[in-house]
Amino acid sequence: MTVYFIGAGPGAPDLITVRGLRLIERCPVCLYAGSLVPEEIVKAAPEDALVRDTAPMHLDEIIAEIEAAHARGEDVARVHSGDPSIYGAIAEQMRRLDAAGIPYDVVPGVPAFAATAARLKTELTLPEIAQTVIVTRTEMKASSMPEFETLEILGKSRATLAIHLSIRNLTHIRDTLSPYYGEDCPVVIAYRSTWPDELFIRTTLKDMAEEVRKAKITRTALIMVGKVFGHVEFRDSDLYNSDFSHVLRNVGKKKKASA
Numbered sequence: 001m002t003v004y005f006i007g008a009g010p011g012a013p014d015l016i017t018v019r020g021l022r023l024i025e026r027c028p029v030c031l032y033a034g035s036l037v038p039e040e041i042v043k044a045a046p047e048d049a050l051v052r053d054t055a056p057m058h059l060d061e062i063i064a065e066i067e068a069a070h071a072r073g074e075d076v077a078r079v080h081s082g083d084p085s086i087y088g089a090i091a092e093q094m095r096r097l098d099a100a101g102i103p104y105d106v107v108p109g110v111p112a113f114a115a116t117a118a119r120l121k122t123e124l125t126l127p128e129i130a131q132t133v134i135v136t137r138t139e140m141k142a143s144s145m146p147e148f149e150t151l152e153i154l155g156k157s158r159a160t161l162a163i164h165l166s167i168r169n170l171t172h173i174r175d176t177l178s179p180y181y182g183e184d185c186p187v188v189i190a191y192r193s194t195w196p197d198e199l200f201i202r203t204t205l206k207d208m209a210e211e212v213r214k215a216k217i218t219r220t221a222l223i224m225v226g227k228v229f230g231h232v233e234f235r236d237s238d239l240y241n242s243d244f245s246h247v248l249r250n251v252g253k254k255k256k257a258s259a
């Protein structure tokens with residue numbers, strides 16, 4: 001048997017990968033993060049499958065379910081939201097499976113920051129504006145941040161930021177980033193991107209806390225910070241520039257051939 005860690009995507013059921021959906025459709029056991037995985041995706045499991053919501057379960061209970069499936073020789077669809085490589089808590093599960101000698105595989109999913117950019121029709125990397133995207137979070141009660149990954153250090157880059165798990169930490173984010181980005185830097189608060197009740201608040205570092213308070217958003221929101229979310233002038237990239245040569249389009253040879 002094999003345990004498949006599957007990224008279900010950001011929320012819309014049709015944003016799961018074909019590979020992930022096919023595995024859910026055939027696995028006799030489906031363990032899913034019920035708070036963030038759409039019910040429609042789980043309904044794709046076989047009619048007689050064992051389907052369990054792991055939201056109220058702790059790690060030992062989840063591993064026990066997997067070990068029981070292993071003993072029966074049954075494949076497991078372990079379904080997480082978004083992409084399991086980002087704040088997916090799969091490393092601790094894989095470590096347990098390694099110790100138990102249980103095989104597993106990972107199927108990627110669409111991450112929330114990519115889904116948000118798509119819904120906003122925004123490119124996160126614009127020529128000479130931003131060429132780096134930083135996916136991070138801030139220090140909260142659950143866990144601390146590594147010494148060299150504090151928001152103050154990352155903010156010095158002035159890159160496009162996708163800040164997870166931090167909607168209750170907006171004052172700290174504003175105070176920390178304003179010296180580098182400016183109080184008027186564009187911010188998008190993305191609540192449940194691609195879900196039916198999705199909400200996007202376009203605001204600034206200065207005003208975001210007040211806007212979020214008015215909207216009464218307290219969880220399941222992504223904070224996107226950067227100039228790419230505003231009305232900025234940028235040059236065309238060289239990728240499709242008629243005067244720019246690359247391995248698939250050699251301008252010099254084409255000009256010589258047409259002469």
